[in-house]
Amino acid sequence: MAKPKLDRKTILRNSLSVFKEKGYNATTMNDLATANGLLKGSIYHYISSKEELMIEVLDALKEHYSNKVFSKVYDSKLSVEERLDELVSRAEEIYTFEEGGDFFVNIGLETLNTNPKFTEIIQSFFNEWFKAMAFLYEQKGLDVDTAKILAETTVAEIEGAVMLMRLLKDPNYLKRTLQNLKDTFRQTEHEY
Amino acid sequence: MAKPKLDRKTILRNSLSVFKEKGYNATTMNDLATANGLLKGSIYHYISSKEELMIEVLDALKEHYSNKVFSKVYDSKLSVEERLDELVSRAEEIYTFEEGGDFFVNIGLETLNTNPKFTEIIQSFFNEWFKAMAFLYEQKGLDVDTAKILAETTVAEIEGAVMLMRLLKDPNYLKRTLQNLKDTFRQTEHEY
DNA sequence: TTTAATCTACCAAACGTTTGGTAAAAAAAT
DNA sequence: ATTTTTTTACCAAACGTTTGGTAGATTAAA
Numbered sequence: 332m333a334k335p336k337l338d339r340k341t342i343l344r345n346s347l348s349v350f351k352e353k354g355y356n357a358t359t360m361n362d363l364a365t366a367n368g369l370l371k372g373s374i375y376h377y378i379s380s381k382e383e384l385m386i387e388v389l390d391a392l393k394e395h396y397s398n399k400v401f402s403k404v405y406d407s408k409l410s411v412e413e414r415l416d417e418l419v420s421r422a423e424e425i426y427t428f429e430e431g432g433d434f435f436v437n438i439g440l441e442t443l444n445t446n447p448k449f450t451e452i453i454q455s456f457f458n459e460w461f462k463a464m465a466f467l468y469e470q471k472g473l474d475v476d477t478a479k480i481l482a483e484t485t486v487a488e489i490e491g492a493v494m495l496m497r498l499l500k501d502p503n504y505l506k507r508t509l510q511n512l513k514d515t516f517r518q519t520e521h522e523y
Numbered sequence: 524m525a526k527p528k529l530d531r532k533t534i535l536r537n538s539l540s541v542f543k544e545k546g547y548n549a550t551t552m553n554d555l556a557t558a559n560g561l562l563k564g565s566i567y568h569y570i571s572s573k574e575e576l577m578i579e580v581l582d583a584l585k586e587h588y589s590n591k592v593f594s595k596v597y598d599s600k601l602s603v604e605e606r607l608d609e610l611v612s613r614a615e616e617i618y619t620f621e622e623g624g625d626f627f628v629n630i631g632l633e634t635l636n637t638n639p640k641f642t643e644i645i646q647s648f649f650n651e652w653f654k655a656m657a658f659l660y661e662q663k664g665l666d667v668d669t670a671k672i673l674a675e676t677t678v679a680e681i682e683g684a685v686m687l688m689r690l691l692k693d694p695n696y697l698k699r700t701l702q703n704l705k706d707t708f709r710q711t712e713h714e715y
Numbered sequence: 716t717t718t719a720a721t722c723t724a725c726c727a728a729a730c731g732t733t734t735g736g737t738a739a740a741a742a743a744a745t
Numbered sequence: 746a747t748t749t750t751t752t753t754a755c756c757a758a759a760c761g762t763t764t765g766g767t768a769g770a771t772t773a774a775a
Contacts, residue, residue, distance in 0.1 A: 336754075354633050356548035360731055372733075373755050381731065439690045441546050441633050454691055480699070483687070487696060488676075491683025495675070498631045499646055504679060507672070528720075552765055564767075565721050573765065 342367055342377055343391050346384055351434055354441050355385060355449075382446065385438070389452040392434065396456065401463040411470045415516050418463070419509050426493050426505055433493045460486055471519045485512060534559055534569055535583050538576055543626055546633050547577060547641075574638070577630070581644040584626065588648065593655040603662045607708050610655070611701050618685050618697055625685045652678055663711045677704060 345366040349358050360381060364374040378384045403409070403417040426433065439453040464482035469475065492508035495501070537558040541550050552573055556566040570576045595601070595609040618625065631645040656674035661667065684700035687693075 352636050354548070356546070357633075357637055359729080361729095369754090370756060371731085372757075375732070376754060436686055436690070437632050440629050440686065441549075443689060444544050445549055450690070457687070457691060483696060484680075484700070484703075487683035487687050487700065488680050489683070490686055491679030491681070494628055494632065494682055494686070495649070495679050497635060498628070498642070499649060504675060508676070508679065511676075551763080553763095561720095562722060563765090564723075564725095567766070568720060 337367060337377065339377075343388050347388050347392065347434070350385065350388060350438070355438055355446070356441065382448070385446075386448055386452070389435075389438070389449060393452055393456045393459075397459060401459055404463040404467055411467060412517060414470075415467055415513065418467075419513060422489065423505065423509055426496070433490060436490055436494070457486065467516075468519070471516070473519070488512070529559060529561075529569060531569075535580050539580050539584065539626070542577065542580060542630065547630055547638070548633065574640070577638075578640055578644070581627075581630070581641060585644055585648045585651075589651055593651055596655040596658055603659060604709060606662075607659055607705065610659075611705060614681065615697065615701055618688070619694060625682060628682055628686070649678065659708075660711070663708070665711070680704070 346363050349362050349366045353362065358381075360374065361371045363381070363384065364371045367374060367377075378387075400418060400421045403421075404414050406414060406417075409417070435453045435456050438449060442449045461479070461482050464485055465475075465478045468478035468481050471478075473481065488508055489505070489512070492504040495504040538555050541554050541558045545554065550573075552566065553563050555573070555576065556563045559566060559569075570579075592610060592613045595613075596606050598606060598609075601609070627645045627648050630641060634641045653671070653674050656677055657667075657670045660670035660673050663670075665673065680700055681697070681704070684696040687696040
């Protein structure tokens with residue numbers, strides 16, 4: 332029988348989907364194997380352990396955000412407002428259409444005291460997000476300190492809205508927050 | 524050895540402490556028994572199952588917030604600002620000094636797709652918080668709809684800050700958010 | 716002496732992981 | 746071009762451990 336090989340990307344995508352729905356601890360190797368069309372033991376042909384798999388998933392997702400989302404912020408071909416729009420619409424797309432809410436927060440909170448390797452990746456994700464957001468505010472003419480604080484507040488607001496969206500099963504929390512972010516961003520004074 | 528009987532409150536408090544540190548799935552019955560000074564088998568003298576215990580813990584905590592925190596909002600002996608202060612300082616105390624961050628959010632996200640009974644309690648907690656917060660804004664003269672939206676935004680902001688505080692291990696996120704909340708609340712126009 | 720609380724010992728099920736083996740595909744040797 | 750060898754992909758079964766939960770003996774209090 333001709334056996335089509337699973338490539339890394341497919342495995343990571345399938346596994347992410349399971350981890351998103353069940354979290355880390357409640358996800359079994361059986362779940363992960365099934366999601367990849369395999370039996371429990373067979374998935375060890377591709378991965379070394381459940382923990383390693385999660386680390387790979389987190390790394391890949393962080394890399395995706397760095398290269399495809401946060402990088403837009405430094406694209407000098409776009410206006411400052413357009414850069415924010417890119418960032419916002421990517422956030423909206425990911426939070427709304429994928430089944431998960433914010434994966435980094437979910438896994439981060441669940442494994443905070445048990446899996447320091449996960450925590451490390453997740454923290455670096457947020458620090459990159461802060462940096463991108465702060466850079467945008469600086470482009471608007473705010474001084475470094477104010478931009479930093481405003482960036483952190485913005486991220487906190489978005490994350491809080493995502494959480495409520497998940498828990499209360501109402502997407503309006505996030506929609507409203509993102510719209511509000513765009514509005515107040517436009518009102519922020521611009522340096523010419 | 525003298526065996527003093529454990530009362531419900533102590534059991535719930537000890538168990539809460541474990542659940543806060545490890546979450547639901549990573550907490551074992553052994554952990555819970557040890558935290559109560561018992562061996563695994565003995566704790567079943569007090570509880571019927573791990574799931575039932577968690578439900579009791581969530582219920583008790585929700586009841587605590589209703590009676591001791593949110594209720595302050597309706598206390599006509601206090602000024603509107605004083606009522607907000609009560610709410611804020613309670614929040615700060617709980618989030619900062621207990622080991623856990625926001626228990627409801629942590630457990631809510633972890634068990635969202637696996638334990639609907641938990642979700643139900645957690646949702647009702649947030650709805651009570653919304654109601655209290657909206658009532659405060661109404662006392663400030665805002666119309667019902669605006670007050671509701673502002674209340675939800677406020678809760679989202681606080682929760683986002685608590686999450687970042689936990690994940691990045693920096694209490695400043697929350698402190699800043701709560702200070703900001705008090706400031707903007709005072710600036711909101713008051714109806715005489 | 717009765718009753719309540721705790722310990723010890725245990726169970727069945729589920730967990731993550733390893734093993735022995737098989738069949739097909741790819742590579743190497745003829 | 747055919748055969749032999751090696752590699753790849755997978756399965757079924759089992760491993761040792763841990764899980765939530767139970768039953769009976771033991772201890773302490775009333």
